[in-house]
Amino acid sequence: MRDYSEIYDKGDLGLWVDITTYCNASCPQCHRTNPDGLGKANWLPLLQWDIKTFKKYITREVLNSCDNLEFCGTWGDPFMNKDIWKICEYIIKESKAKIKCNTNGSFRNPDWWWDLGVLCGDRLTCYFDIDGIDQETHSKYRRGTDLELIKENLVSLAATKAYVKIFTVLFKHNQDQLADIMELGKECGAESIYVVPSDRFHWRVTPWTFINEDGEEEDLHKSDWDQREFQRTFKLNRRNIERVREYASQR
Numbered sequence: 001m002r003d004y005s006e007i008y009d010k011g012d013l014g015l016w017v018d019i020t021t022y023c024n025a026s027c028p029q030c031h032r033t034n035p036d037g038l039g040k041a042n043w044l045p046l047l048q049w050d051i052k053t054f055k056k057y058i059t060r061e062v063l064n065s066c067d068n069l070e071f072c073g074t075w076g077d078p079f080m081n082k083d084i085w086k087i088c089e090y091i092i093k094e095s096k097a098k099i100k101c102n103t104n105g106s107f108r109n110p111d112w113w114w115d116l117g118v119l120c121g122d123r124l125t126c127y128f129d130i131d132g133i134d135q136e137t138h139s140k141y142r143r144g145t146d147l148e149l150i151k152e153n154l155v156s157l158a159a160t161k162a163y164v165k166i167f168t169v170l171f172k173h174n175q176d177q178l179a180d181i182m183e184l185g186k187e188c189g190a191e192s193i194y195v196v197p198s199d200r201f202h203w204r205v206t207p208w209t210f211i212n213e214d215g216e217e218e219d220l221h222k223s224d225w226d227q228r229e230f231q232r233t234f235k236l237n238r239r240n241i242e243r244v245r246e247y248a249s250q251r
């Protein structure tokens, strides 16, 4: 096994950087969401790294030891960071590192995403969350996001050289739409989908109850599909879409 200094010296480092705790959405099982009313968790401070702070810690030397930097975020959405453009520009211009990121994709506009794709080219891989093919199903979990805007932003980024992928959290309420989500992703120009059955049903608690933004009780139910079969990446091709459709129809 290679040690840290060898990985560093060869420029093979992969860095996970949490650059913000801000988010426009309130997915009920997210670590940042208070399941009692869907506001931000009380204990979580609102923070973000500006470009100056980013450059202070991720110096050019650090950048040049990196193969990739990953902006997923444990406590927020990386694209809510006010300096995300400058951060990407710095990485692209000052190094050869690739950028990987996850987003709910429901902010900014298609022009902004197009420009980002032109700036980063094939060094950017971006996952967009799509959890349903209609607004109601999608936002049962992705609260506060707009499926139409997400699709428009995704189409725009996918028209550049950037790699665009779908990320779907599987529940009982959206599992029957998975093949159609794959179809939709394919039509929008995404190349693959990463499916993950929600892993936040602690102690096998199902249903998982929360209080919504209107003070009403709502439930999330665990997907009853085969967890081993459906925690993986699928290429968005006809064969895979039909396989998932067939699985759904046989249940």
Ligand SMILES: C[S@@+](CC[C@H](N)C(=O)[O-])C[C@H]1O[C@@H](n2cnc3c(N)ncnc32)[C@H](O)[C@@H]1O
Pocket: 023, 027, 029, 030, 031, 072, 073, 074, 075, 076, 077, 078, 102, 103, 104, 129, 167, 169, 196, 197, 198, 199, 200
């Ligand atoms: C806190 S989010 C930050 C990134 C971005 N805001 C997003 O949601 O894609 C980190 C990751 O957790 C995933 N996630 C959210 N809820 C989940 C759940 N119930 N089960 C599994 N993964 C989940 C998100 O899809 C994302 O890939």
Ligand code: SF4
Pocket: 023, 024, 025, 026, 027, 030, 031, 032, 033, 073, 074, 075, 076, 077, 103, 104
């Ligand atoms: S979009 Fe991401 S960070 Fe925001 S609430 Fe949902 S899972 Fe959490």
